[in-house]
Amino acid sequence: MDCPNMPLHINRRQMLLSAATAAGALALGPARDAFGQARVQITEGNVAPLPIAIPNFVAGTPSDNEVGGGVAQVITNNLKRSGLFAPIDQAAYVEKITNIDVPPQFKSWTSINAQALVTGRMTRQSDGRLKAEFRLWDVATGQQLAGQQYFTSPEYWRRIAHIISDQIYERLTGEKGYFDSRVVFIDESGPADRRVKRLALMDQDGANVRYLTRGSDLVLTPRFSPSTQEITYMEFGQGDPKVYLFNIETGQREIVGNFPGMSFAPRFSPDGQRIIMSLQQGGNSNLFVMDLRSKSTTRLTDTPAIDTSPSYSPDAARICFESDRGGKPQIYVMPASGGQAQRISFGDGSYSTPVWSPRGDYIAFTKQGGGQFAIGIMKPDGSGERILTSGFHNEGPTFAPNGRVLMFFRDPGGNAGPSLFTVDVSGRNELRVPTPGYASDPAWSPLLS
Numbered sequence: 001m002d003c004p005n006m007p008l009h010i011n012r013r014q015m016l017l018s019a020a021t022a023a024g025a026l027a028l029g030p031a032r033d034a035f036g037q038a039r040v041q042i043t044e045g046n047v048a049p050l051p052i053a054i055p056n057f058v059a060g061t062p063s064d065n066e067v068g069g070g071v072a073q074v075i076t077n078n079l080k081r082s083g084l085f086a087p088i089d090q091a092a093y094v095e096k097i098t099n100i101d102v103p104p105q106f107k108s109w110t111s112i113n114a115q116a117l118v119t120g121r122m123t124r125q126s127d128g129r130l131k132a133e134f135r136l137w138d139v140a141t142g143q144q145l146a147g148q149q150y151f152t153s154p155e156y157w158r159r160i161a162h163i164i165s166d167q168i169y170e171r172l173t174g175e176k177g178y179f180d181s182r183v184v185f186i187d188e189s190g191p192a193d194r195r196v197k198r199l200a201l202m203d204q205d206g207a208n209v210r211y212l213t214r215g216s217d218l219v220l221t222p223r224f225s226p227s228t229q230e231i232t233y234m235e236f237g238q239g240d241p242k243v244y245l246f247n248i249e250t251g252q253r254e255i256v257g258n259f260p261g262m263s264f265a266p267r268f269s270p271d272g273q274r275i276i277m278s279l280q281q282g283g284n285s286n287l288f289v290m291d292l293r294s295k296s297t298t299r300l301t302d303t304p305a306i307d308t309s310p311s312y313s314p315d316a317a318r319i320c321f322e323s324d325r326g327g328k329p330q331i332y333v334m335p336a337s338g339g340q341a342q343r344i345s346f347g348d349g350s351y352s353t354p355v356w357s358p359r360g361d362y363i364a365f366t367k368q369g370g371g372q373f374a375i376g377i378m379k380p381d382g383s384g385e386r387i388l389t390s391g392f393h394n395e396g397p398t399f400a401p402n403g404r405v406l407m408f409f410r411d412p413g414g415n416a417g418p419s420l421f422t423v424d425v426s427g428r429n430e431l432r433v434p435t436p437g438y439a440s441d442p443a444w445s446p447l448l449s
Contacts, residue, residue: 038050038115038116038137038138038139038140038145038172039172039173040084040085040172040173047083047084047426047428049083049084049085049086050084050085050086050115050116050172051085051086051088051113051114051115051116052079052085052086052087052088052114052115052116052117052118052168052172053087053088053093053109053112053114053116053117053118053139054072054075054076054079054087054117054118055072055090055093055096055097055118055119056068056069056072056090057069057071057072057119057120057121057122057132057134058097058098058099058100058119058120058121058122059121059122059123060121060122060123060124060131061123061124063124064122064123064124064130067122067130067154067157068120068121068122070157070158070161071120071122071132071157071160071161071164072118072120074158074161074162074165074205075118075161075164075165075168077205078161078162078165078169078179078205079165079168079169081205081422081429081431082169082404082405082424082429083424083428083429084169084173085172088112088113088114092112093108093112094108094109094111094112095108095109097119100119100120100121100133100134100135103142104117104119104137106137106139106142109139110139110140114139115138115139115140116136116137116138116139116145116168116172117136117137117139118134118135118136118137118164118168119134119135119137120132120133120134120135120164121133121134122157124154125151128153128154129151129152129153129154130151130152130153130154130156130157130160131149131150131151132149132150132151132152132157132160132164133147133148133149133150134146134147134148134149134164134167135147136167136168136171136172145171145172146167146168146171148164148167150163158203158207158208159180159448162179162180162181162203162204162205163179163180163449165177165179165180166178166179166180166447166449175402175404176401176402176447177402177447178204178400178401178402178404178405178444178447179204179205180447180448180449181203181204181400181401181444181445181446181447181448182201182202182203182204182229182248182444182445182448183201183202183203183204183398183407183420183433183442183443183444183445184199184200184201184212184222184224184231184233184442184443184445185200185201185202185222185409185420185435185439185440185441185442185443186198186199186200186219186220186222186439186440186441187199187200187209187211187435187436187437187438187439188417188418188437188438188439188440189215189437189438191415192414192415192417195417195438196215197215197218197219197220198211198212198213198214198215198219199211199212199213199219199222199231199233199246200212200439201248202435204400204444205433205434206433206434206435209435209436212231212246212248213235216237217235217236217237218235218236218237219233219234219235219236220233220234220235220236220265220441221233221234221265221441222265222441222443223265223266223267223268223443224268224443224444224445224446225268225272225446226268226269226270226271226272226314226358226446227268227270227271227272227446228247228272229247229248229249229445229448230245230246230247230248230268230272231245231246231248231443232244232245232246232256232265232266232267232268232275233246233265234265240258240259240260241258241259241260242255242256242257242258242259243255243256243257243259243265243266243275243277244256245292256275256290256292256295257290257295259277259279260279260280265277266290267310267311267312267355268312269289269312269316269336270312270313270314270315270316271316272292273291273292273293274289274290274291274292275289275290275292276288276289276290276300276310276311276312276319277289277290277310278306278307278308278309278310278321280306283304284303284304284305284306284307285306285307285308286299286300286301286302286303286307287299287300287301287307287308287310287319287321288300289336299338300319300334300337300338301334301338301341303323303325305323305324305325306323306324306329307321307322307323307325308321308322308323309321309322309352309353309354311354311355311356311363312336312356313336313356313360313380314356314357314358314359314360315360316336317335317336318333318334318335318336318380319333319334319335319336320332320333320344320354320355320356320363320380321334321341321354322351322352322353322354323341326343328350329350329351329352330343330345330346330350330351331343331344331345331351331354331363331365331378331382332344333363333380343382344363344378344380344381344382345365345378345382345385346382347367347385348369348370349367349368349369349370350367350368350369351365351366351367351368352365352366352367352368353365353366353395353396353397355397355398355399356380357377357399357403358399358400358401358402358403358446359402359403360380361379361380361403362377362378362379362380362403362425363377363378363379363380364376364377364397364398364399364406365377365378365397366394366395366396366397366408367387371392372390372391372392373390373391373392373393373394373395374387374388374389374390374391374394375387375388375389375390375394375395375397375406375408375423376388377406377425386425386427387427388406388423388424388425388427388430389408389421389423389427389430391410392410392411392412392413393410393411393412393413393418394408394409394410394421395408395409395410395411395440396408396409396440396441396442398442398443398444399444400422400444401444401445401446401447403425404424404425405422405423405424405425406422406423406424406425407420407421407422407433407442407444408420408421408422408423408442409421409439409440409441409442411440416438417437417438417440418438418439418440419432419433419435419438419439420432420433420435420439420440420442421433
């Protein structure tokens, strides 16, 4: 059942009533690629996190102190959790930023080993909107690397902080950020034998949790559309499992169909126009694709095996999936239109829940063997297999929009319940994601902005 009076979730175009590069107001010079020390070099090995200073944003009016501190704290948390940045404790700051229109005293920031500096200002406008401004500085050269200003309703200040975090991340790493994104997951509560499961949505950092279903029916395996703020998920109520499409921005849902024998929700094609799924028929299951406009279904595999968990490549040319056609579950890749499938997993144990990275460079998987459940990645040809984390029960990897970070869930068993974690593709920086209760089956959204 849908939640009544569900708030509309406003998209970036509605939220940012005006966003402009701050020519004049921020005195943005042309961006050059000449950096001092302020550059994060991302390799597959160890990364030395970049020391960065993020003072509280200056209050444009006395009532803006709290939001100025809040924005700086969200940016600090985002960059720290990425593992690529080392925010410096504000207690160490020598200079107090009081006016962002005046260049900082760079020697004061060099003295505390800051390599990058973020300054900003939050100002309540006469029409009630909030104006957010920020600048990113290379401390060694005194060069301004980025600057932007935004206008929004005051309640969306966290979105602004995530968008600014993405700007900083991209300018200092050369890669897209992932902070202005959301995660849909299954919220779990109650004792293990009577667990209530609700569809829930949150910001990628665990804030702003919203419940999308009441928990009266069992919901499983939500998946985000790569092109829209739309979710597909399974619901077990009375009778056969049903697959729903849920539009986050309108709160509307529609039924895709009843699919007896389905055990995982479908995944979207990269353009969001099709969904691919596995349907069980007797003792085996095969892959099918459905056009969401015509509702026509095309069969892709026809084997006596169990083919399941399909996922599209970002260019929609291929799919990866799990199959036991070789005796135990392994990962296969085949053309998106069907045809010859190539096995790509050859390690010890069994492989399941493959998902293609948005960058196209990796396929993530769950690997089971020796009493352990591992989360790992491999290249689409099966080479370069890397285990990122291993434990009693890890499952359900999903990629951040930039393909640098994975989220998954870990269930310790017994009377406890599952929790969400993130880890980057090098296997570093494993962190728990805060949720109100137990949580499983995460799916990461595309960037909102």
